Amino acid sequence: MWKQDKQDGKRSDEIEVEDNGSPAQSTRPETGEDVSAFVGKGVEFKGTITYNGTVRIDGFLDGEIHTEGVLLVGEEAVITAKVTAGTIVCKGKITGDINAKEKIKLRAPAVINGGVKTPMLSIEEGVLFNGTLEMVQGVRDAQREAQLHPIGVAGTQPAVRRVNG
Template identity: 65%
Template sequence: MAWINKDKQDGKRQAGQSEGTEMENLESTAPREGNEEINAFVGKGVSFKGVISYNGTVRIDGNLDGEIHTEGVLLVGEDAVLTAKITAGTVVCKGKITGDISAREKVKLRAPAVVNAGVKAPLLAMEEGVVFNGTLEMSQSGSREPQGQGSTRGQGVKLVNG
């Protein structure tokens, strides 16, 4: 399995490393959500079929067919192709996703993402240039939900130009 565990890497060059290493190049193009450390990585050209469960942040640039379950962050790189049922805290996507996405916190779709999915999340941000075909269900979570209200549709959508 082509997972790269980053427990001992912090994204900074070690003494003696040449500039522009492959890992730095991959990280520089990563769809980032704050400054979280990437705990594992599925590289471009890698195909994975099955169920992934994890804590923390995982970046996928390869092909995945199956399911992803986490309370953490899923970063989907521009070269990634996922056919999956995704349950996550936050999903940040620049690649292709077909399936269902359920996010506890938010979903961010960044160009040139192509998403053919049913999305369920309290917050959705979508850049210009994203292709989205599917359904969207937005409901406020936890204590933020007003008394007496169930599903909220159309609130919390953020469309970003350029």
Template identity: 45%
Template sequence: MSSSPRLDDRASSTEPAEAQVQTHLGKGSRVEGKLTFEGSVRIDGQVDGEVQAQETVIVGESAVVSAQIIANTIIIKGKVSGDITARKRVELKAPAKLLGNIITPSLVIQEGVVFEGHCSMGSEAKADKPDKKVALFSKEDRGPVAVRMSSEAIK
């Protein structure tokens, strides 16, 4: 029996979405425009415009993205300025900084994340319609919300 980990063991030690990335925009890359991907993509560089993926979009810690993002799953660890729409799930992981609105049926925000915007959660059908206007609660109807604000949030 070998003491080295099996391929299956190594894959399970990382996030499933990260193990299946088909496209990678590396650190130091800069792209402008509309980007469309059939599978999953990891962004570690700079993107300005729009990003669409059939599967997962991962924004790495070194990434600076100023774009609308639409995908099944969106995982953010870097800086994003723009609205995001996920048909399944959004994960904001420290040290993520998001300045924009979220539409998704499932949302996870880790401690240490900076998020400034509105979040609308509902069914997948609702997430498929990012252009639909969302009725906001009046200030009196909303409960207290704790969001860490920082002048360093998005630069």
């Protein structure tokens, strides 16, 4: 089950997996929302998943995933898909292109095979990453344009007068 553990010194936005086999419907991962759907261990799904909120996958998925929300990939999950999400936390295997608008957290023993595009990436020791990585500005950063302010006229130097005493 996904949980937030504030007692062992971890930040409140950390998500962990407990492999006790129980669905994570009562937890509130970093978005503060309940898990909207749960694809359990042993379940095979082929097609496109589009959702809002948080979804946890522990089974097999072949196709596409589209969300602005959170995708939680359990340790038993095997995903072969084009993935577009707001935030991805992965302990399983993903093969395909991954695009996260906010961040990706790869937790051991995750295996990633494919292109990754995200503004923020966290990789634990023990993760296997085989592919390409493109770090892009986040959603919030892309909206802010850098403001340039002139501090002087280019090519001019202040006059210096030497006084011999």
